[in-house]
Amino acid sequence: QFQNSNPYEMKHKFWETQPVGQFKDLGNSSLPEGPIELPTPLSEVKQEPYNLPSLYEWTTCDMGSDEICNEVYILLTNNYVEDDDNMFRFNYSKEFLQWALRSPGHFGSWHVGVRVKASKKLVAFISGIPVNMRVRDQVLKMAEINFLCVHKKLRSKRLAPVMIKEVTRRIHLENIWQAAFTAGVLLPTPITTAQYWHRTLNPKKLIDVGFSRLSERMTMSRAIKLYKLPNSTTTPGFRKMELRDVPAVTKLLKNYLSRFVVAPEFDDSEVEHWLLPRENVVDSYLVESPVTHEITDLCSFYTLPSSILHSQEYSTLKAAYSFYYVATSTPLLQLMNDALIIAKQKDFDVFNALDVMENESFLKELKFGQGDGQLYYYFYNYRLQNALKPSELGLVLL
Numbered sequence: 001q002f003q004n005s006n007p008y009e010m011k012h013k014f015w016e017t018q019p020v021g022q023f024k025d026l027g028n029s030s031l032p033e034g035p036i037e038l039p040t041p042l043s044e045v046k047q048e049p050y051n052l053p054s055l056y057e058w059t060t061c062d063m064g065s066d067e068i069c070n071e072v073y074i075l076l077t078n079n080y081v082e083d084d085d086n087m088f089r090f091n092y093s094k095e096f097l098q099w100a101l102r103s104p105g106h107f108g109s110w111h112v113g114v115r116v117k118a119s120k121k122l123v124a125f126i127s128g129i130p131v132n133m134r135v136r137d138q139v140l141k142m143a144e145i146n147f148l149c150v151h152k153k154l155r156s157k158r159l160a161p162v163m164i165k166e167v168t169r170r171i172h173l174e175n176i177w178q179a180a181f182t183a184g185v186l187l188p189t190p191i192t193t194a195q196y197w198h199r200t201l202n203p204k205k206l207i208d209v210g211f212s213r214l215s216e217r218m219t220m221s222r223a224i225k226l227y228k229l230p231n232s233t234t235t236p237g238f239r240k241m242e243l244r245d246v247p248a249v250t251k252l253l254k255n256y257l258s259r260f261v262v263a264p265e266f267d268d269s270e271v272e273h274w275l276l277p278r279e280n281v282v283d284s285y286l287v288e289s290p291v292t293h294e295i296t297d298l299c300s301f302y303t304l305p306s307s308i309l310h311s312q313e314y315s316t317l318k319a320a321y322s323f324y325y326v327a328t329s330t331p332l333l334q335l336m337n338d339a340l341i342i343a344k345q346k347d348f349d350v351f352n353a354l355d356v357m358e359n360e361s362f363l364k365e366l367k368f369g370q371g372d373g374q375l376y377y378y379f380y381n382y383r384l385q386n387a388l389k390p391s392e393l394g395l396v397l398l
Protein backbone atom coordinates (compact mmCIF):
# COMPACT_ATOMS: atom_id res chain seq x y z
CA GLN A 1 0.00 0.00 0.00
CA PHE A 2 1.07 3.56 -0.59
CA GLN A 3 1.71 5.67 2.48
CA ASN A 4 -0.95 8.17 1.56
CA SER A 5 -3.70 5.76 0.47
CA ASN A 6 -6.91 6.36 2.39
CA PRO A 7 -7.47 3.34 4.66
CA TYR A 8 -11.23 3.82 4.43
CA GLU A 9 -11.03 3.16 0.69
CA MET A 10 -9.15 -0.13 1.11
CA LYS A 11 -10.89 -3.25 -0.18
CA HIS A 12 -11.62 -5.91 2.42
CA LYS A 13 -12.60 -8.99 0.45
CA PHE A 14 -13.45 -10.94 3.59
CA TRP A 15 -14.78 -8.24 5.89
CA GLU A 16 -17.08 -6.87 3.18
CA THR A 17 -18.98 -10.18 3.40
CA GLN A 18 -19.41 -10.04 7.17
CA PRO A 19 -22.11 -8.45 9.36
CA VAL A 20 -19.97 -5.56 10.60
CA GLY A 21 -20.22 -1.82 10.12
CA GLN A 22 -18.94 -1.14 6.59
CA PHE A 23 -16.79 1.88 5.69
CA LYS A 24 -19.26 2.87 2.97
CA ASP A 25 -21.96 3.21 5.63
CA LEU A 26 -20.01 5.63 7.83
CA GLY A 27 -22.17 8.62 8.54
CA ASN A 28 -25.35 6.99 7.21
CA SER A 29 -27.73 7.85 10.01
CA SER A 30 -30.64 5.85 8.53
CA LEU A 31 -29.06 2.59 9.68
CA PRO A 32 -30.39 1.61 13.12
CA GLU A 33 -28.28 0.74 16.16
CA GLY A 34 -28.28 -2.91 17.17
CA PRO A 35 -27.77 -6.35 15.61
CA ILE A 36 -27.01 -6.25 11.88
CA GLU A 37 -28.30 -9.78 11.20
CA LEU A 38 -30.99 -11.59 13.15
CA PRO A 39 -30.23 -15.00 14.71
CA THR A 40 -31.16 -18.03 12.62
CA PRO A 41 -32.71 -21.18 14.15
CA LEU A 42 -29.92 -23.35 15.54
CA SER A 43 -30.98 -26.15 13.17
CA GLU A 44 -29.95 -23.88 10.29
CA VAL A 45 -26.43 -23.32 11.62
CA LYS A 46 -23.92 -25.26 9.54
CA GLN A 47 -23.27 -28.53 11.38
CA GLU A 48 -19.89 -29.43 9.81
CA PRO A 49 -16.66 -27.45 10.15
CA TYR A 50 -15.54 -25.23 7.27
CA ASN A 51 -13.09 -26.75 4.78
CA LEU A 52 -9.40 -26.16 5.32
CA PRO A 53 -6.72 -26.54 2.64
CA SER A 54 -6.17 -30.31 2.36
CA LEU A 55 -2.84 -30.44 4.25
CA TYR A 56 -4.46 -29.10 7.44
CA GLU A 57 -7.05 -30.25 9.98
CA TRP A 58 -9.08 -28.68 12.78
CA THR A 59 -8.33 -29.45 16.39
CA THR A 60 -10.07 -28.31 19.56
CA CYS A 61 -7.40 -27.24 22.02
CA ASP A 62 -8.09 -28.42 25.57
CA MET A 63 -6.45 -25.62 27.52
CA GLY A 64 -6.85 -27.66 30.72
CA SER A 65 -4.18 -29.99 29.36
CA ASP A 66 -0.69 -28.72 30.15
CA GLU A 67 0.64 -30.38 27.02
CA ILE A 68 -1.84 -28.69 24.66
CA CYS A 69 -1.61 -25.38 26.48
CA ASN A 70 2.13 -25.61 25.90
CA GLU A 71 1.60 -26.09 22.15
CA VAL A 72 -0.58 -22.97 22.01
CA TYR A 73 2.00 -21.13 24.10
CA ILE A 74 4.83 -22.08 21.70
CA LEU A 75 2.80 -21.07 18.63
CA LEU A 76 2.02 -17.66 20.14
CA THR A 77 5.50 -17.12 21.56
CA ASN A 78 6.99 -17.48 18.09
CA ASN A 79 4.23 -16.05 15.88
CA TYR A 80 1.92 -13.68 17.76
CA VAL A 81 1.73 -9.86 17.71
CA GLU A 82 4.89 -7.77 17.18
CA ASP A 83 5.33 -4.01 17.27
CA ASP A 84 5.65 -2.11 13.98
CA ASP A 85 9.45 -2.26 14.06
CA ASN A 86 9.57 -6.00 14.93
CA MET A 87 11.57 -5.34 18.09
CA PHE A 88 9.19 -6.97 20.58
CA ARG A 89 6.67 -9.81 20.48
CA PHE A 90 3.95 -10.52 23.07
CA ASN A 91 4.89 -13.45 25.26
CA TYR A 92 1.70 -14.46 27.10
CA SER A 93 2.58 -17.10 29.74
CA LYS A 94 0.89 -20.50 29.92
CA GLU A 95 -0.74 -19.56 33.22
CA PHE A 96 -2.02 -16.39 31.57
CA LEU A 97 -3.50 -18.32 28.61
CA GLN A 98 -5.29 -20.69 30.97
CA TRP A 99 -6.64 -17.74 32.91
CA ALA A 100 -7.70 -15.90 29.75
CA LEU A 101 -9.44 -18.88 28.16
CA ARG A 102 -10.83 -20.95 31.05
CA SER A 103 -13.13 -18.24 32.41
CA PRO A 104 -16.57 -18.94 33.94
CA GLY A 105 -18.91 -20.54 31.40
CA HIS A 106 -16.21 -20.94 28.74
CA PHE A 107 -16.82 -23.36 25.87
CA GLY A 108 -13.98 -25.77 25.08
CA SER A 109 -15.18 -25.86 21.47
CA TRP A 110 -14.29 -22.14 21.07
CA HIS A 111 -10.56 -22.85 21.49
CA VAL A 112 -9.87 -23.67 17.88
CA GLY A 113 -6.56 -24.88 16.47
CA VAL A 114 -5.27 -25.95 13.08
CA ARG A 115 -2.70 -28.73 12.73
CA VAL A 116 -0.64 -29.99 9.84
CA LYS A 117 -2.21 -33.39 9.07
CA ALA A 118 1.09 -35.17 8.47
CA SER A 119 3.14 -33.88 11.43
CA LYS A 120 0.30 -32.81 13.78
CA LYS A 121 2.18 -29.56 14.36
CA LEU A 122 -0.09 -26.76 15.65
CA VAL A 123 0.13 -23.91 13.12
CA ALA A 124 -2.85 -21.67 13.82
CA PHE A 125 -5.20 -20.72 16.65
CA ILE A 126 -8.22 -18.55 17.45
CA SER A 127 -10.30 -18.41 20.62
CA GLY A 128 -13.47 -17.03 22.09
CA ILE A 129 -14.90 -16.76 25.59
CA PRO A 130 -18.44 -15.71 26.56
CA VAL A 131 -19.17 -12.41 28.30
CA ASN A 132 -22.22 -10.38 29.22
CA MET A 133 -21.73 -7.07 27.47
CA ARG A 134 -23.80 -4.00 28.15
CA VAL A 135 -24.29 -1.60 25.26
CA ARG A 136 -26.18 1.48 26.48
CA ASP A 137 -29.13 -0.09 28.38
CA GLN A 138 -29.06 -3.55 26.77
CA VAL A 139 -27.09 -6.52 28.05
CA LEU A 140 -26.12 -9.01 25.35
CA LYS A 141 -24.33 -12.33 25.57
CA MET A 142 -21.28 -11.85 23.37
CA ALA A 143 -18.08 -13.69 22.55
CA GLU A 144 -14.73 -12.02 23.11
CA ILE A 145 -12.32 -13.14 20.39
CA ASN A 146 -8.59 -13.19 21.03
CA PHE A 147 -5.30 -14.93 20.20
CA LEU A 148 -5.90 -15.20 16.44
CA CYS A 149 -2.57 -16.43 15.14
CA VAL A 150 -1.28 -18.02 11.94
CA HIS A 151 2.25 -19.39 11.80
CA LYS A 152 4.64 -16.98 10.05
CA LYS A 153 5.26 -19.46 7.23
CA LEU A 154 1.52 -19.71 6.45
CA ARG A 155 0.71 -16.01 6.22
CA SER A 156 -1.32 -14.35 3.43
CA LYS A 157 -2.95 -17.61 2.36
CA ARG A 158 -6.44 -16.55 3.51
CA LEU A 159 -6.37 -18.94 6.47
CA ALA A 160 -7.51 -16.23 8.89
CA PRO A 161 -10.95 -15.78 7.25
CA VAL A 162 -11.61 -19.55 7.48
CA MET A 163 -10.62 -19.53 11.15
CA ILE A 164 -12.86 -16.56 11.87
CA LYS A 165 -15.78 -18.26 10.09
CA GLU A 166 -15.17 -21.51 11.99
CA VAL A 167 -15.09 -19.88 15.42
CA THR A 168 -18.20 -17.89 14.42
CA ARG A 169 -19.99 -21.14 13.53
CA ARG A 170 -19.07 -22.69 16.88
CA ILE A 171 -20.28 -19.58 18.70
CA HIS A 172 -23.55 -19.61 16.75
CA LEU A 173 -24.04 -23.24 17.86
CA GLU A 174 -24.20 -21.88 21.42
CA ASN A 175 -26.89 -19.42 20.30
CA ILE A 176 -24.61 -16.40 20.59
CA TRP A 177 -24.66 -13.89 17.71
CA GLN A 178 -22.42 -10.97 18.68
CA ALA A 179 -18.72 -10.62 19.43
CA ALA A 180 -16.20 -8.02 20.58
CA PHE A 181 -12.50 -7.91 19.74
CA THR A 182 -9.55 -5.55 19.46
CA ALA A 183 -6.79 -5.36 16.87
CA GLY A 184 -3.90 -3.11 15.96
CA VAL A 185 -5.05 -3.06 12.34
CA LEU A 186 -7.82 -0.90 10.89
CA LEU A 187 -10.75 -3.01 9.66
CA PRO A 188 -14.40 -2.16 8.99
CA THR A 189 -15.32 -0.48 11.37
CA PRO A 190 -14.02 0.38 14.83
CA ILE A 191 -16.46 1.24 17.62
CA THR A 192 -13.62 3.26 19.10
CA THR A 193 -9.90 3.90 18.60
CA ALA A 194 -7.73 3.85 21.69
CA GLN A 195 -4.09 4.84 22.24
CA TYR A 196 -1.51 3.11 24.38
CA TRP A 197 0.36 5.10 27.02
CA HIS A 198 3.49 3.83 28.78
CA ARG A 199 4.78 4.71 32.24
CA THR A 200 8.50 4.00 32.44
CA LEU A 201 9.49 2.15 35.62
CA ASN A 202 12.99 1.00 34.62
CA PRO A 203 14.39 3.75 32.37
CA LYS A 204 17.82 2.22 31.89
CA LYS A 205 16.51 -1.09 30.57
CA LEU A 206 13.83 0.54 28.39
CA ILE A 207 16.48 2.71 26.76
CA ASP A 208 19.01 -0.12 26.44
CA VAL A 209 16.52 -2.36 24.60
CA GLY A 210 15.23 0.42 22.34
CA PHE A 211 11.74 0.67 23.88
CA SER A 212 12.38 4.34 24.72
CA ARG A 213 14.93 6.94 23.70
CA LEU A 214 16.53 9.74 25.67
CA SER A 215 15.28 13.05 24.30
CA GLU A 216 17.52 16.05 23.53
CA ARG A 217 17.74 17.45 27.04
CA MET A 218 17.38 14.17 28.94
CA THR A 219 20.37 12.39 30.39
CA MET A 220 20.19 8.89 31.87
CA SER A 221 20.55 10.20 35.39
CA ARG A 222 17.80 12.80 34.82
CA ALA A 223 15.51 10.06 33.46
CA ILE A 224 16.18 7.83 36.47
CA LYS A 225 15.31 10.72 38.78
CA LEU A 226 12.20 11.68 36.77
CA TYR A 227 10.67 8.20 36.95
CA LYS A 228 11.64 7.44 40.56
CA LEU A 229 8.75 6.25 42.74
CA PRO A 230 8.36 5.96 46.53
CA ASN A 231 9.24 2.56 48.02
CA SER A 232 5.81 1.99 49.54
CA THR A 233 2.19 2.86 48.74
CA THR A 234 0.56 5.93 50.26
CA THR A 235 -3.17 5.18 50.64
CA PRO A 236 -4.22 4.05 54.15
CA GLY A 237 -5.99 0.66 53.96
CA PHE A 238 -4.45 -0.23 50.59
CA ARG A 239 -4.06 -4.03 50.42
CA LYS A 240 -4.18 -7.06 48.12
CA MET A 241 -7.66 -8.26 47.15
CA GLU A 242 -8.76 -11.54 48.81
CA LEU A 243 -11.52 -14.10 48.17
CA ARG A 244 -13.70 -12.59 50.91
CA ASP A 245 -13.73 -9.27 49.02
CA VAL A 246 -15.45 -10.68 45.92
CA PRO A 247 -19.07 -9.62 46.69
CA ALA A 248 -18.00 -6.06 47.59
CA VAL A 249 -15.84 -5.75 44.49
CA THR A 250 -18.65 -7.04 42.25
CA LYS A 251 -20.93 -4.28 43.58
CA LEU A 252 -18.29 -1.58 43.24
CA LEU A 253 -17.47 -2.60 39.69
CA LYS A 254 -21.07 -2.97 38.54
CA ASN A 255 -21.85 0.49 39.81
CA TYR A 256 -18.71 2.07 38.36
CA LEU A 257 -18.89 0.43 34.93
CA SER A 258 -22.51 1.59 34.53
CA ARG A 259 -21.23 5.05 33.58
CA PHE A 260 -19.73 3.80 30.28
CA VAL A 261 -21.60 3.24 27.01
CA VAL A 262 -20.01 -0.20 26.51
CA ALA A 263 -18.81 -2.35 29.43
CA PRO A 264 -18.93 -5.95 30.59
CA GLU A 265 -21.24 -6.99 33.44
CA PHE A 266 -19.39 -9.28 35.82
CA ASP A 267 -21.07 -11.50 38.42
CA ASP A 268 -19.32 -12.80 41.54
CA SER A 269 -17.82 -15.81 39.79
CA GLU A 270 -16.38 -13.61 37.04
CA VAL A 271 -14.98 -11.09 39.52
CA GLU A 272 -13.36 -13.97 41.37
CA HIS A 273 -11.89 -15.29 38.14
CA TRP A 274 -10.78 -12.00 36.59
CA LEU A 275 -9.64 -10.08 39.65
CA LEU A 276 -8.55 -12.44 42.42
CA PRO A 277 -4.75 -12.14 42.35
CA ARG A 278 -2.86 -14.90 40.49
CA GLU A 279 0.90 -14.85 40.62
CA ASN A 280 2.48 -13.49 37.44
CA VAL A 281 -0.95 -13.14 35.81
CA VAL A 282 -3.17 -10.60 37.54
CA ASP A 283 -2.74 -8.30 40.54
CA SER A 284 -5.60 -6.54 42.30
CA TYR A 285 -5.42 -4.14 45.20
CA LEU A 286 -8.20 -2.41 47.02
CA VAL A 287 -8.75 0.16 49.69
CA GLU A 288 -10.45 -1.00 52.88
CA SER A 289 -11.43 1.97 54.97
CA PRO A 290 -9.44 1.78 58.23
CA VAL A 291 -12.49 3.24 59.98
CA THR A 292 -15.56 1.48 58.53
CA HIS A 293 -13.82 -1.51 56.91
CA GLU A 294 -15.82 -0.80 53.79
CA ILE A 295 -14.18 -1.59 50.45
CA THR A 296 -14.11 1.74 48.63
CA ASP A 297 -11.61 1.49 45.76
CA LEU A 298 -9.96 -1.05 43.50
CA CYS A 299 -7.14 -1.15 40.99
CA SER A 300 -5.70 -4.04 39.00
CA PHE A 301 -3.21 -4.88 36.30
CA TYR A 302 -2.24 -7.96 34.34
CA THR A 303 1.22 -9.30 33.51
CA LEU A 304 2.10 -9.55 29.83
CA PRO A 305 5.82 -9.76 29.06
CA SER A 306 7.19 -9.23 25.58
CA SER A 307 10.13 -11.09 24.07
CA ILE A 308 12.91 -8.71 23.12
CA LEU A 309 13.89 -9.87 19.66
CA HIS A 310 17.40 -8.44 19.14
CA SER A 311 19.10 -7.63 22.43
CA GLN A 312 22.33 -9.24 23.62
CA GLU A 313 21.63 -8.23 27.17
CA TYR A 314 17.93 -8.86 27.82
CA SER A 315 15.39 -11.43 26.59
CA THR A 316 12.11 -10.14 28.09
CA LEU A 317 10.44 -6.87 28.83
CA LYS A 318 8.26 -7.16 31.91
CA ALA A 319 5.11 -5.12 31.29
CA ALA A 320 2.05 -4.52 33.48
CA TYR A 321 -1.22 -3.50 31.78
CA SER A 322 -3.83 -1.50 33.63
CA PHE A 323 -7.01 -3.58 33.97
CA TYR A 324 -10.21 -2.64 35.82
CA TYR A 325 -10.39 -0.08 38.61
CA VAL A 326 -12.95 1.79 40.70
CA ALA A 327 -12.25 4.96 42.62
CA THR A 328 -15.00 6.12 44.97
CA SER A 329 -13.18 7.65 47.92
CA THR A 330 -9.51 7.66 46.88
CA PRO A 331 -8.61 10.05 44.04
CA LEU A 332 -7.98 7.94 40.92
CA LEU A 333 -4.61 9.64 40.47
CA GLN A 334 -3.47 8.49 43.92
CA LEU A 335 -4.86 4.98 43.40
CA MET A 336 -2.99 4.58 40.12
CA ASN A 337 0.17 6.02 41.66
CA ASP A 338 -0.06 3.26 44.26
CA ALA A 339 -0.52 0.73 41.42
CA LEU A 340 2.70 2.08 39.86
CA ILE A 341 4.52 1.71 43.18
CA ILE A 342 3.39 -1.93 43.47
CA ALA A 343 4.41 -2.62 39.85
CA LYS A 344 7.83 -1.11 40.55
CA GLN A 345 8.18 -3.25 43.71
CA LYS A 346 7.36 -6.30 41.59
CA ASP A 347 10.12 -5.39 39.18
CA PHE A 348 8.04 -4.48 36.12
CA ASP A 349 9.91 -2.43 33.53
CA VAL A 350 6.88 -0.51 32.25
CA PHE A 351 3.22 0.07 33.15
CA ASN A 352 0.90 0.38 30.15
CA ALA A 353 -2.59 1.82 29.92
CA LEU A 354 -5.04 2.72 27.17
CA ASP A 355 -6.90 6.02 27.09
CA VAL A 356 -10.19 4.17 27.83
CA MET A 357 -12.37 4.64 30.93
CA GLU A 358 -11.17 7.62 32.99
CA ASN A 359 -7.50 7.03 32.25
CA GLU A 360 -6.98 10.44 30.66
CA SER A 361 -7.41 11.98 34.10
CA PHE A 362 -4.11 10.52 35.32
CA LEU A 363 -1.93 9.61 32.29
CA LYS A 364 -0.04 12.88 31.88
CA GLU A 365 0.26 13.71 35.53
CA LEU A 366 1.65 10.27 36.37
CA LYS A 367 4.28 10.65 33.60
CA PHE A 368 2.89 8.20 31.10
CA GLY A 369 4.11 8.91 27.57
CA GLN A 370 1.93 8.36 24.52
CA GLY A 371 2.85 5.28 22.48
CA ASP A 372 2.76 4.93 18.73
CA GLY A 373 0.07 2.87 17.08
CA GLN A 374 -3.52 2.50 18.10
CA LEU A 375 -5.73 -0.23 19.40
CA TYR A 376 -9.02 -0.47 17.53
CA TYR A 377 -12.09 -1.94 19.27
CA TYR A 378 -14.68 -3.81 17.18
CA PHE A 379 -18.09 -5.45 17.44
CA TYR A 380 -19.19 -8.30 15.18
CA ASN A 381 -22.87 -8.15 14.19
CA TYR A 382 -23.71 -5.04 16.20
CA ARG A 383 -23.90 -1.55 14.76
CA LEU A 384 -23.36 1.65 16.68
CA GLN A 385 -24.64 4.85 15.11
CA ASN A 386 -21.36 6.70 15.77
CA ALA A 387 -17.92 5.78 16.95
CA LEU A 388 -17.43 6.22 20.69
CA LYS A 389 -14.79 8.25 22.45
CA PRO A 390 -12.33 5.94 24.23
CA SER A 391 -13.51 7.51 27.49
CA GLU A 392 -16.99 6.10 26.78
CA LEU A 393 -15.59 2.57 26.84
CA GLY A 394 -15.43 0.51 30.04
CA LEU A 395 -13.91 -2.57 28.41
CA VAL A 396 -10.34 -3.88 28.69
CA LEU A 397 -9.48 -6.96 26.62
CA LEU A 398 -6.36 -9.04 27.26
Ligand code: NHW
Binds near residue numbers: 156157164171
Ligand atom coordinates in the same frame (compact mmCIF):
# COMPACT_ATOMS: atom_id res chain seq x y z
S1 NHW B 1 -5.59 -8.97 17.27
C1 NHW B 1 -4.17 -9.99 17.02
C2 NHW B 1 -4.20 -10.71 15.73
N1 NHW B 1 -3.02 -11.56 15.61
C3 NHW B 1 -1.82 -11.11 15.20
O1 NHW B 1 -1.64 -9.97 14.82
C4 NHW B 1 -0.69 -12.13 15.25
C5 NHW B 1 0.28 -12.00 14.11
N2 NHW B 1 -0.43 -12.09 12.86
C6 NHW B 1 -1.00 -13.23 12.38
O2 NHW B 1 -0.95 -14.28 13.00
C7 NHW B 1 -6.42 -9.80 18.64
C8 NHW B 1 -1.71 -13.12 11.05
O3 NHW B 1 -1.23 -11.99 10.36
C9 NHW B 1 -3.25 -13.04 11.20
C10 NHW B 1 -3.87 -12.83 9.81
C11 NHW B 1 -3.78 -14.36 11.76
C12 NHW B 1 -3.68 -11.89 12.09
N3 NHW B 1 -8.46 -9.35 13.01
O4 NHW B 1 -5.09 -15.32 6.40
P1 NHW B 1 -4.90 -14.00 5.75
C13 NHW B 1 -7.32 -10.89 18.06
O5 NHW B 1 -6.91 -12.05 18.10
C14 NHW B 1 -7.94 -10.03 7.92
C15 NHW B 1 -9.39 -9.58 12.07
O6 NHW B 1 -4.44 -14.02 4.34
P2 NHW B 1 -2.73 -13.49 7.57
C16 NHW B 1 -8.64 -10.52 17.48
C17 NHW B 1 -7.42 -9.13 6.83
O7 NHW B 1 -7.99 -7.83 6.96
N4 NHW B 1 -9.12 -9.74 10.75
O8 NHW B 1 -3.93 -13.06 6.60
C18 NHW B 1 -9.04 -11.38 16.31
C19 NHW B 1 -7.86 -9.87 5.57
O9 NHW B 1 -9.27 -9.70 5.38
P3 NHW B 1 -9.75 -8.60 4.28
C20 NHW B 1 -7.82 -9.68 10.39
O10 NHW B 1 -1.88 -12.32 7.78
C21 NHW B 1 -10.39 -10.98 15.78
C22 NHW B 1 -7.67 -11.34 6.00
O11 NHW B 1 -7.66 -11.34 7.47
C23 NHW B 1 -6.80 -9.43 11.31
O12 NHW B 1 -2.10 -14.75 7.09
C24 NHW B 1 -10.86 -11.83 14.64
C25 NHW B 1 -6.36 -11.88 5.50
O13 NHW B 1 -6.27 -13.22 5.86
C26 NHW B 1 -7.16 -9.26 12.66
N5 NHW B 1 -6.26 -9.02 13.63
O14 NHW B 1 -3.48 -13.83 8.96
C27 NHW B 1 -12.22 -11.44 14.15
N6 NHW B 1 -5.62 -9.43 10.66
O15 NHW B 1 -11.23 -8.57 4.38
C28 NHW B 1 -13.33 -12.00 15.06
C29 NHW B 1 -5.90 -9.65 9.36
O16 NHW B 1 -9.11 -7.31 4.67
C30 NHW B 1 -14.72 -11.68 14.53
N7 NHW B 1 -7.22 -9.78 9.18
O17 NHW B 1 -9.26 -9.11 2.93
C31 NHW B 1 -15.84 -12.20 15.41
C32 NHW B 1 -15.99 -13.70 15.26
C33 NHW B 1 -17.04 -14.26 16.25
C34 NHW B 1 -18.50 -13.86 15.83
C35 NHW B 1 -19.59 -14.54 16.71
C36 NHW B 1 -21.04 -14.15 16.47
